[in-house]
Amino acid sequence: MAKDSKTSLDVFIIVICGGGGWMEELKTTIADMISSAQAVGWMTESRAILYVSLARGMALFIKHKDRGELRVHENLDELSTDLVDYIAELSELSVKERGIFAIALSGGSLISLMRKLCEAPYNKTIDWAKWYIFWADERVVAKSHADSNYKLAKDNILLKVPIVPSHVHSINDSLSAEEAADEYEFVIRQLVRTRVVSVSEISDCPKFDLILLGMGPDGHVASLFPNHPVLDEKDEWVTFITDSPKPPPERITFTLPVINSASNVIVVATGSSKAEAVHLAVDDVGLDSPLLPARMVHPAKGKLVWFFDKLAASKLEGSQFS
């Protein structure tokens, strides 16, 4: 079989979501087989379409040729189940490898999609004492304010699992945005020194075990908004903005070099309002199209996984999700 270059999504992994036991083995076997078939040029468009139609009503896992892995789910419940399962898997690997799981959260709907972490089996099986929590971005408001990303995570997750309070690193809410960003970077520098957070082999940046990002309809991730000068920040690890188009205006945010130095990055986008941004962030859209912040997420050595529901994935090239 000849390789068909029209296979726009370079589909080569389909798995049935859920299950366990033999289903897990089947998933791995299928992934390996399709991966080998693609590697030797045996992946045809017709086969990809067959897989897509087989996957209707099931989760579809796609290995994109340069945008990481795309996981398209039928609905939010399935997405959330797969998301927490993947986070638990990364936590286990990281704790096994280095005894710590340093994870950076964002705000928005992502947090409610993570709430299953507080339920069985994860509340018992995850090694919560090894978790260190950070924020990839935070709104500069009091920690008790309804807009606080810290409060959102605390109320929905952190209070419900046995995380060590001293492992939770949130910003100092009594400072200005600029001061809070500087101080947060200082805190992270100390934790890199003691290797609570690893260091990247290719830059001097911190290497978080996992950075979790939501994506706005404009393609922003963390508090990195389209066309904002902080997208060019190369030196700072944490920076600030006072003109966020999404309220509240004052925020601190990890910079792109930090996001792109992580071992793992997850981007979650759901709902039809995100469909165009998903297309622009993932597909080969050419240089004339707007360069969205989400498209600039490209971990140099790490793994990037996108979690979509079928509405958010509906404008992906070659998709059958609409």
Ligand SMILES: O=C(O)[C@H](O)[C@@H](O)[C@H](O)[C@H](O)COP(=O)(O)O
């Ligand atoms: O503090 C923030 O505002 C967030 O970190 C932001 O980057 C969020 O993740 C996206 O705007 C997506 O939010 P939704 O998932 O709620 O659309």
